[in-house]
Amino acid sequence: MSLFVTELRRLGKRRVTRLMLVLLVVGLATVATAFSFSSEKLSPATVAAAEAKANNNYQNSVKEWQRSVSECEAAAARGDNTEERYGPNCGKDYQPQPDMFEANWYLPYQFDFRAEFPMFIAVFAASVALFGFIVGASFVGAEWNTGGMMNLLLWRPKRLTVLGTKLAALLTTVLGLTVVLGALWTAAFWLIASQRGSTAKMTAGVWRSIGLDGLRALAMTLLVAAIGFALASLGRHTAMALGAAVGIFAVSEIGIRIAVAVLGVQFGDRYVLSTYAQSWFLKQAELFDYHTCQFSQGACEPATYMVTWQQSAVVFGVALVGAVAAAFWTMRRRDIS
Amino acid sequence: MSAVLEIEGLRKTYRSRKRGVRRALDGFDMRVEAGQVHGFLGPNGSGKTTTLRTLLGLIRPNSGRMAILGQELPHALPAVAGQVGAIVESPQFFPHFSARDTLGLLAQAGELPKQRVDEVLELVGLRDRAGERVKTYSLGMKQRLAVASALLKNPKLLILDEPANGLDPGGIREMRGLMRELSENGMTVVLSSHILGEIQLICDSVTIISLGRRVAFGPVEQVLAAHSQGSVRVRLEAVGDLPQAADALTRAGVRVTTEPDHLLLSGVDKPATVSRLLAEQGLYVSELTPVAVDLESVFLELTATAPVPGQHRQVDQSAKVDQAGTTGGWGA
Ligand SMILES: Nc1ncnc2c1ncn2[C@@H]1O[C@H](COP(=O)(O)OP(=O)(O)OP(=O)(O)O)[C@@H](O)[C@H]1O
Ligand SMILES: [Mg+2]
Numbered sequence: 020m021s022l023f024v025t026e027l028r029r030l031g032k033r034r035v036t037r038l039m040l041v042l043l044v045v046g047l048a049t050v051a052t053a054f055s056f057s058s059e060k061l062s063p064a065t066v067a068a069a070e071a072k073a074n075n076n077y078q079n080s081v082k083e084w085q086r087s088v089s090e091c092e093a094a095a096a097r098g099d100n101t102e103e104r105y106g107p108n109c110g111k112d113y114q115p116q117p118d119m120f121e122a123n124w125y126l127p128y129q130f131d132f133r134a135e136f137p138m139f140i141a142v143f144a145a146s147v148a149l150f151g152f153i154v155g156a157s158f159v160g161a162e163w164n165t166g167g168m169m170n171l172l173l174w175r176p177k178r179l180t181v182l183g184t185k186l187a188a189l190l191t192t193v194l195g196l197t198v199v200l201g202a203l204w205t206a207a208f209w210l211i212a213s214q215r216g217s218t219a220k221m222t223a224g225v226w227r228s229i230g231l232d233g234l235r236a237l238a239m240t241l242l243v244a245a246i247g248f249a250l251a252s253l254g255r256h257t258a259m260a261l262g263a264a265v266g267i268f269a270v271s272e273i274g275i276r277i278a279v280a281v282l283g284v285q286f287g288d289r290y291v292l293s294t295y296a297q298s299w300f301l302k303q304a305e306l307f308d309y310h311t312c313q314f315s316q317g318a319c320e321p322a323t324y325m326v327t328w329q330q331s332a333v334v335f336g337v338a339l340v341g342a343v344a345a346a347f348w349t350m351r352r353r354d355i356s
Numbered sequence: 357m358s359a360v361l362e363i364e365g366l367r368k369t370y371r372s373r374k375r376g377v378r379r380a381l382d383g384f385d386m387r388v389e390a391g392q393v394h395g396f397l398g399p400n401g402s403g404k405t406t407t408l409r410t411l412l413g414l415i416r417p418n419s420g421r422m423a424i425l426g427q428e429l430p431h432a433l434p435a436v437a438g439q440v441g442a443i444v445e446s447p448q449f450f451p452h453f454s455a456r457d458t459l460g461l462l463a464q465a466g467e468l469p470k471q472r473v474d475e476v477l478e479l480v481g482l483r484d485r486a487g488e489r490v491k492t493y494s495l496g497m498k499q500r501l502a503v504a505s506a507l508l509k510n511p512k513l514l515i516l517d518e519p520a521n522g523l524d525p526g527g528i529r530e531m532r533g534l535m536r537e538l539s540e541n542g543m544t545v546v547l548s549s550h551i552l553g554e555i556q557l558i559c560d561s562v563t564i565i566s567l568g569r570r571v572a573f574g575p576v577e578q579v580l581a582a583h584s585q586g587s588v589r590v591r592l593e594a595v596g597d598l599p600q601a602a603d604a605l606t607r608a609g610v611r612v613t614t615e616p617d618h619l620l621l622s623g624v625d626k627p628a629t630v631s632r633l634l635a636e637q638g639l640y641v642s643e644l645t646p647v648a649v650d651l652e653s654v655f656l657e658l659t660a661t662a663p664v665p666g667q668h669r670q671v672d673q674s675a676k677v678d679q680a681g682t683t684g685g686w687g688a
Binding site: 021022024025028029032033034161162165166167169170171172173174175176177354355356 | 409412413414415416430433434437440442444447448449450451452453457461462464465466467505509
């Protein structure tokens, strides 16, 4: 227990932790603030203005159509070929209809909490995950690299306990931050929605779904932090984790994409990591295969492949267990110098 | 006396695909009695740090037996770790923490009271600079911090790998006083150092290692005596008689080194025989003194690392003893 408290304290004292925390909070606050300006609450006046504008545009386009038809008829009377310029029957069949000018196209953007907040949960989770990765990697990486780990092992010779406690301290910190910042984030967007947007149709079921999104986001931040920690511990250097992350990203998002394209693998994106991240947040990701399309036969129904969030859980779970197990195994085995 | 530290037949082999195997420790033995200050000496690369790291559980030996305070290692390491304070070869600290934070975190991990941190900071002379980041410390200040971290637990066994590295003369002398004080209070100290004058001053006993094997061990006086045995300096009333004396002594089976104004003899059992032998030749001795050998020359001889004019000795060029163990039978 004393070791756990020590490690929490050590993590909190680190400059990287503090700096990244400031960046994280400032970044999130900036996004929320900037976003609040882009949303505007709809008042009866704005709705009326939008309706007027839609109607106005409708009238204008009817006038324009009438002018074009009469021009065409005049030209036809002169015996010119109008087919090419005005279409068949002088375009008389294409009279603009009122439903082609919907009022809500002319409305300013209004934030809809129910429909759009889940996307902001993903933005939040990605930010906190990045924080967790960097802080987690440097927490153990710098410790290895500066000899702090060796010093600590002179005091606490149980290596697995030491590494496990450090990991626990990191995950506790990330958990706490995710919960606190997540609550603030939700409150901020709720405020934006209630002041400058819409909080309509927020039933208990919607809240539950948002809660589940939040839980999946939390799991993601913990997972990424743990993997960053494990990679840095394996390589005994912060840079190893960052390098590995860049490498995995390059291989998965670029290398595999190119490879599946060259090999013509169907639904190649199911081998790409970001597909699984996407399906984790959105509960599923649908892949399409447009090669199966017969465009000559009209509208296309491409073959689809569904990646579910459960599949993502398996993929990420395997990655997590693999990285952490490897880190602990080498911790047990390797000489420390 | 009971042994605080016992090592028998310790082996550590580093393997690398490119450079093959390196036997850093090759059947090394060591024994340190309770309450002693024990010097651990050896040329560069002889395996001192490897021994200490192995003892502290940082590296795994290939074979051999180790025990601290009667408890078998590495099995019992967690149990004895609280009683062993150690620094291993210029320890590094997290550069952005202050000395006080660094020690505070260690003390907390070891469940020690907070005021102990200030006590050891005072002890090593860092009190007034303890709030500054370690990054800004000088070499000697870092070394003092390292010693402080080893003393923090108030250990029964203190292991210091080159603690004097970077200390100023005042600091070295202070360290000497500290060692003495600690051992008087019952602490056992193992000290690895290359400053042999220092070792000779403060150590009760020594172990000398060369190429991963013990070449000598025992109380300092015994190790010295074993090698100053029969070394005698002779001066005559007339310097011109020196060659004649050297002749006579050589014929009598004494090893003689001729110096400009005196002779150095070795292998002399009783100095009296020398004066009688010379008197028989009509040569009169003006000085006949047993020569005290210092630890440095014994070390150089035992490890065969004395510089030879015109040659550059490479590391790993040092005495290799038989597997059977140590030459001679000094000490314990
Ligand atoms: N990690 C390692 N891999 C390979 N060889 C090593 C490793 N660590 C040490 N050695 C080798 O083991 C031998 C003993 O090294 P060690 O550090 O114990 O020497 P030392 O007695 O402490 O020397 P010094 O007086 O220079 O500090 C050396 O030959 C060294 O090159
Ligand atoms: Mg060394």
